Amino acid sequence: MVDIKENIQSIRYRIEKACDKAGRSTDEVTLLAVSKTRPIEDVKEAYKNGITEFGENKVVEICDKQPLLPYAKWHMIGHLQRNKAKKVIDKICMLHSLDSIALAEELQKNAEKSGLDFLNTLIEVNVAREESKYGIFAEKLPYFVDELSKYNKIHIRGLMTVAPFVENPEENRSIFSEIRELALDISRNLPHNSDMAVLSMGMSNDFESAIMEGATIVRIGTDIFGNRGGTLL
Numbered sequence: 646m647v648d649i650k651e652n653i654q655s656i657r658y659r660i661e662k663a664c665d666k667a668g669r670s671t672d673e674v675t676l677l678a679v680s681k682t683r684p685i686e687d688v689k690e691a692y693k694n695g696i697t698e699f700g701e702n703k704v705v706e707i708c709d710k711q712p713l714l715p716y717a718k719w720h721m722i723g724h725l726q727r728n729k730a731k732k733v734i735d736k737i738c739m740l741h742s743l744d745s746i747a748l749a750e751e752l753q754k755n756a757e758k759s760g761l762d763f764l765n766t767l768i769e770v771n772v773a774r775e776e777s778k779y780g781i782f783a784e785k786l787p788y789f790v791d792e793l794s795k796y797n798k799i800h801i802r803g804l805m806t807v808a809p810f811v812e813n814p815e816e817n818r819s820i821f822s823e824i825r826e827l828a829l830d831i832s833r834n835l836p837h838n839s840d841m842a843v844l845s846m847g848m849s850n851d852f853e854s855a856i857m858e859g860a861t862i863v864r865i866g867t868d869i870f871g872n873r874g875g876t877l878l
């Protein structure tokens with residue numbers, strides 16, 4: 646049996662430890678519970694134990710769960726197909742996976758239509774250049790940010806990355822530090838309605854390394870809710 650309450654306590658403790666080691670305050674790091682594939686009972690159990698922000702990677706799951714727990718904050722962390730932008734735009738507090746101008750255009754269009762002030766977004770960067778992963782390559786970032794300045798409904802808040810699975814989380818330190826440096830470079834030249842305050846990086850396997858390198862959101866599924874089973878991401 647997975648004890649969600651105990652798991653949350655243990656993750657919070659590990660986040661504190663990592664923040665201590667990095668000389669950072671725990672207030673700087675948001676624990677985002679990744680609830681994809683989990684039943685609403687598990688999500689409610691986490692909420693009861695102090696988790697207020699949840700991450701999902703499928704639009705259908707956000708649409709199902711958000712109305713059942715509307716006081717929580719919902720984040721879209723998975724690849725967003727353009728034709729689903731409309732469905733999710735008013736249910737999330739942040740999109741972590743902006744990775745194309747075409748998607749930005751669709752979000753802008755739908756935000757205008759629905760009267761949404763703006764959408765907080767992170768740009769997903771594929772630092773390790775893995776073919777299986779979404780996200781733009783680092784060298785495209787300046788051009789991409791420049792293009793995004795046309796879309797006033799999109800506020801860029803930072804960067805997100807999904808690091809490779811590694812046996813030793815220390816191996817991902819260089820990936821996380823590259824994200825931090827990219828954010829710093831980009832922040833010198835941002836459109837007025839954007840900043841680079843958020844670095845969404847680190848998962849169950851490597852969040853401590855990510856905190857060492859400046860993560861402000863860690864996305865944790867397995868270590869809170871247990872194994873998802875099968876090969877389902």
Ligand SMILES: *Cc1c(COP(=O)(O)O)cnc(C)c1O
Pocket residue numbers: 679681702722723807848849850864865866867868878
């Ligand atoms: C599933 C997922 C996570 C959480 O992964 P765990 O290893 O279960 O902690 C984090 N980020 C993204 C984008 C995911 O899809």
